[in-house]
Amino acid sequence: MHTAHQTALETKHATLDRRIHAESQRPLPDTAVLADLKKQKLRLKEEIQNI
Template structure:
């Protein structure tokens, strides 16, 4: 069964999707800054870098499918 959305409902859904995408992009940028900061330390922690990069890639994939 299919339901029709009112124009107002459609706008709200689109707005929520845009907000979600913006939040994901902000988290992605934050992880990028943390990766750069960790990389520039005199002795970067490779475990931390690997975790940050893994999380950044996961967010990138989520953004791509949004």
Template sequence: MQTAHRSALEAKHATLDQRISEETHRPMPDAMLIADLKKKKLRLKEEIVQAH
């Protein structure tokens, strides 16, 4: 069960990473959105580390 949970968290982390990358490469990136996505990514990273 814990492996499935960790895999789900890692998938969400990768999705956030992709969204950050897409937003960063737009002609006029939204800095507030990027900051929010990075905060969510960091929270997920912390949760992944705790699940380990």
């Protein structure tokens, strides 16, 4: 059963995924930004799994 909280987390996760993809497609991706986005995405994934 999806809760509003879980749906919100999944939406944020998808948004981070798109931001990671966009950053990685740039001619000179910012590795610090990519690392931060990936950490945020991993935290969200873990939180979603713990629901």
